Amino acid sequence: MQTEVLKLRHYCAYQERCHAEVREKARQLGLRGDELENAIAHLVEENFLNEERFAIAYAGGKFRMQQWGKKKITMALKQKQISAYCIKKALAAIPPEDYWNTLLTLATKKYDLLRSEQYLKRQYKTLQFLLQRGFEQELAREAIEQIAKKEE
Known part of the structure; x- marks a missing residue:
């Protein structure tokens, strides 16, 4: 087996990668044309490279660690050239209850920070x-309404 393919295997084994990242790395290692395509096919066969698995891991990480919403995650995955099917699977893997709780927590923190603002301006800035x-x-508005009702 070529050393480039071994390097790509290590690259993929270290953390989940998308096809675009692996293609870029392969080009840096000097692979072109059929060599590059064969290397990627080999990585997919050996299960080192799996777009669906990457999308689910990426979406879960961005949601849990950076508290991103589904729209921002979708845009980031599209930038990484992930298929619509994999994006849909990744977003479905985020538990709805956790999503709502995170949204509510973020909204509450921001709303509380803006205590000195007028009512409408406070809602607008939180939104x-x-x-x-x-x-x-729609979800953001719902969360803000829920918080505002508690304050009354």
């Missing part, structure tokens, strides 16, 4: 924060 994090507008 913008949640949208920037990649949460869906």
Whole structure:
């Protein structure tokens, strides 16, 4: 087996990778054309490279560690050239209850930080924060309404 393929195996074994990352690494190692395609096919066969597994791990990590919403995760996966099917699977792997609880926690923290603001401005800024994090507008509004009702 070529040393380049062995290096790619180690590269994939270290952490989950998407096809685009592996292609880039293979080019850096000097693989071109059929050599590159054969190396990627070999990695897929040997289960070192699995786009669905990558998408699920990536989405889960971004949600848990950086508290990103589904929209932001979707955009990041699209940038990595992940298929729509794998993106859908990855988003489905995020537990709805955890998603809602994270959204509510983030909204509450931001809303509390903006105590000195007027009521509407406070809601607007909280909504913008949640949208920037990649949460869906309807869910974000629902969370803000729930928090505002508690304060009354």
